[in-house]
Amino acid sequence: MIKFHPSEQQLVEYVAGDLSAAMLITVGTHIDMCPHCQGHVQDIEEQLSQRLFGDPMAAPASWSANLDMMVDAIIKSPAPAHRSLDDSDNYLFLEGKRFELPATLARNYHRIGSWHKMLGKMWRAPVNLGSDEVLNFIYMGSGAQVPEHTHKGHEATLVINGVFVDETDEYRDGDFVLLDGSHKHTPQTQQEDCLTLATLDAPLHFTSGLSRLLNPFSSLFFK
Ligand SMILES: [Zn+2]
DSSP states (O other): OOOOOOOHHHHHHHHHTOSOHHHHHHHHHHHHHOHHHHHHHHHHHHHHHHHHHSOGGGSOSOGGGGHHHHHHHHHSOOOOTTOOOOGGGGEEEETTEEEEOOHHHHHTGGGBOOOEEOSTTEEEEEBOOSSSOEEEEEEEOTTOBOOOEEESSOEEEEEEEEEEEOSSOEEETTOEEEEOTTOEEOOBOOSSOEEEEEEESSOEEETTSOTTTTHHHHHHHOO
C-alpha cells in the first residue's frame, strides 16, 4: 500500500507537461506504480480537456501517454527513431539481483548510465537527461546509511523496490517523498535493500560539519 504521493499541484503539472524532465520521469514512474494517482490523473485530464475543449471526449486519448514526447522536447535529445522496447529494457541488474522497471523507466532505458559503487553499500547510476538536471538511481544494500543532511532545494525520492527508513517514517515500493530545507534526515536501510530513483535541484548540506570527508557523497547526486 503506497503511503506517499505527489501533491495535487505536481499531478496537475504532470498532466500539463510543466514539470522538469527529471520530475516528469519521477512522477510518471510513481503514477505507473500507483492506481490511486492513475485515477486522479484521469480526472485531471478530463477537467483540463473540459476547460480547453468543452468536451471531455475531445481530448487526446491520454495526455500522459505523450510523456516520451514531453521528455524529449524538454531535454532536446530525442530517443533513437523507431526504437522499440526489447525485453532487457524492462530490467535493471545489480549485485546479482534483477529489478523490474515500471513502464516510464523502461521507455527511458537508453538514458540509464552504468553503475558506480559509492561509499559503503551504496551504488549509483545516472539517468542522462542531457542537461544540468540530476536524476539518479540509488541502490542501498541492507544496513546502509546516508549521513544526516538537509536540503537547500528539493529532493524527490521514489522507492522502486525495497524499503528504507529515516527519523520520520518507513518508505516502500511506490512511495514518493519530496523534502526541502525544513527537513533533516538520515535515510538508511535495515534488513532489506532498497532501489530508489532520486532527483535534486540543489546540493545537500551535511549537518555533521564533515562536508569535506563526506565529499564522496556529493558525487552520489551530482555528475
Ligand atoms: Zn500515488
